[in-house]
Amino acid sequence: MLRAYPMPEHETERMATLREFAVLDGMPPEIYARVTRLAANILGTPLSVVSLIDDDRQWFKASTGVEASDMPRELSFCAHAICQNEVFVIEDATQDERFSSNPFVTGEPGLRFYAGAPLSVREGLNLGTLCVLDTRPRTISDEQKQLLADLAATVVDTLECRLIIDREERAKQRFIDAIECLPSGFALFDRDDRLVACNQRYQTMIPGMTEFIVAGTRFEDILRRGVELGQFPNAVGDEENWIARSNQTHQTPGHLHEYALPDGSWVAFQERRTSDGGIVGFSYDITALKQQELELARLAWTDSLTGCMNRHRFMELANIEIDRASRNGGKACLMLLDADHFKRINDLEGHAAGDEVLKGLVQRWHRVLRSHDLIGRIGGEEFCVLLPDAGIEAASRLAERLRASIADLPFKFEGQLLRVTVSVGVTAFGEGDDLNALMRRADMALYEAKEAGRDRFMIKAA
Numbered sequence: 001m002l003r004a005y006p007m008p009e010h011e012t013e014r015m016a017t018l019r020e021f022a023v024l025d026g027m028p029p030e031i032y033a034r035v036t037r038l039a040a041n042i043l044g045t046p047l048s049v050v051s052l053i054d055d056d057r058q059w060f061k062a063s064t065g066v067e068a069s070d071m072p073r074e075l076s077f078c079a080h081a082i083c084q085n086e087v088f089v090i091e092d093a094t095q096d097e098r099f100s101s102n103p104f105v106t107g108e109p110g111l112r113f114y115a116g117a118p119l120s121v122r123e124g125l126n127l128g129t130l131c132v133l134d135t136r137p138r139t140i141s142d143e144q145k146q147l148l149a150d151l152a153a154t155v156v157d158t159l160e161c162r163l164i165i166d167r168e169e170r171a172k173q174r175f176i177d178a179i180e181c182l183p184s185g186f187a188l189f190d191r192d193d194r195l196v197a198c199n200q201r202y203q204t205m206i207p208g209m210t211e212f213i214v215a216g217t218r219f220e221d222i223l224r225r226g227v228e229l230g231q232f233p234n235a236v237g238d239e240e241n242w243i244a245r246s247n248q249t250h251q252t253p254g255h256l257h258e259y260a261l262p263d264g265s266w267v268a269f270q271e272r273r274t275s276d277g278g279i280v281g282f283s284y285d286i287t288a289l290k291q292q293e294l295e296l297a298r299l300a301w302t303d304s305l306t307g308c309m310n311r312h313r314f315m316e317l318a319n320i321e322i323d324r325a326s327r328n329g330g331k332a333c334l335m336l337l338d339a340d341h342f343k344r345i346n347d348l349e350g351h352a353a354g355d356e357v358l359k360g361l362v363q364r365w366h367r368v369l370r371s372h373d374l375i376g377r378i379g380g381e382e383f384c385v386l387l388p389d390a391g392i393e394a395a396s397r398l399a400e401r402l403r404a405s406i407a408d409l410p411f412k413f414e415g416q417l418l419r420v421t422v423s424v425g426v427t428a429f430g431e432g433d434d435l436n437a438l439m440r441r442a443d444m445a446l447y448e449a450k451e452a453g454r455d456r457f458m459i460k461a462a
Contacts, residue, residue: 185202
């Protein structure tokens with residue numbers, strides 16, 4: 001009569017370990033089949049199996065000479081072998097009361113001989129066996145037992161390697177899932193500054209660059225390709241220096257570096273060194289932040305009524321232009337413009353009318369001035385214009401056009417026409433001049449224009 005199979009001492013732990021290896025399902029790898037062929041050949045048996053013992057079944061991971069894929073645990077010789085820590089041998093099953101009534105002994109295929117080496121991942125935890133079987137009684141030498149045990153150890157090594165690989169693949173997938181969930185772009189560069197991994201947000205942060213931001217690419221090559229494709233407008237005209245500066249910033253992480261893109265958007269990169277000398281970086285779309293900064297700067301720099309520069313911003317940029325002219329021996333001219341009898345407009349027509357006139361002055365002058373000329377409101381109805389790279393003759397012509405643009409056409413306000421004129425004082429940059437000197441001379445010229453009857457320009461030489 002068939003006896004119940006024995007239970008290993010640490011069955012619960014053994015089953016948990018078996019499930020951890022996750023090798024019960026799926027097609028058997030070829031390496032296990034090779035082991036069964038080797039075992040059958042070395043021991044001269046027609047049958048060989050790599051088996052794994054589950055709760056109630058024996059599963060054949062690979063086999064030679066056996067067509068079945070599993071069998072009940074209570075009929076399994078291997079269910080007894082996994083309770084041993086050495087090769088388990090049955091020389092003649094018909095003479096062993098534990099197996100003499102087994103249907104695989106009494107019926108097909110008529111098993112007689114069995115030798116099974118436990119697949120031991122550690123002491124007492126045997127997941128299954130590598131076994132050889134024969135339909136005739138036989139003995140096995142100690143050397144053959146050792147060979148069978150060595151082959152079983154090879155199977156265990158394979159299982160453990162597969163487990164390590166599976167763990168690494170799962171860890172890699174968890175890493176990928178994690179970085180893809182980040183709200184920012186993420187990239188990891190190795191110590192040679194080659195891209196190891198990045199998420200999709202990082203790849204698509206710079207339009208047109210996705211196919212070049214791939215593992216193995218050096219950061220400098222990413223920059224260079226972006227410059228070639230015109231993705232970094234600030235690099236135009238200074239490409240090599242821009243690449244060198246940007247790469248140097250990247251190589252000394254810790255600072256936030258920002259890039260303007262051709263479509264008007266902005267991206268920022270924040271990077272840190274890893275312990276092995278690599279670089280981990282995060283990228284952000286900062287377009288909204290930049291737009292806010294620009295708007296705040298515009299409000300800080302702009303006269304709220306007329307839209308031209310306020311006094312502070314005008315003086316700042318005008319000083320830069322005067323310094324440039326002084327260093328390079330260049331030319332520049334400055335004008336002061338003042339609306340004639342402006343107080344009378346406010347007194348007679350009201351401040352709303354006066355405001356409309358001031359806005360109208362700037363609008364008309366913008367149509368006359370060059371794009372790089374500077375204009376700012378420096379007082380109530382007084383404006384200042386700096387003309388870079390312009391001599392006194394060109395400035396005189398422009399002063400007359402500015403004056404005429406106001407005098408020749410009245411302003412409309414609430415159904416009435418408001419006639420306005422302006423007086424202009426003009427001076428040219430001379431050796432040793434600074435902005436204050438120019439403004440003093442232009443103010444004297446403006447005073448002379450008003451004394452001469454207004455609605456005209458006067459020039460004060462250096």
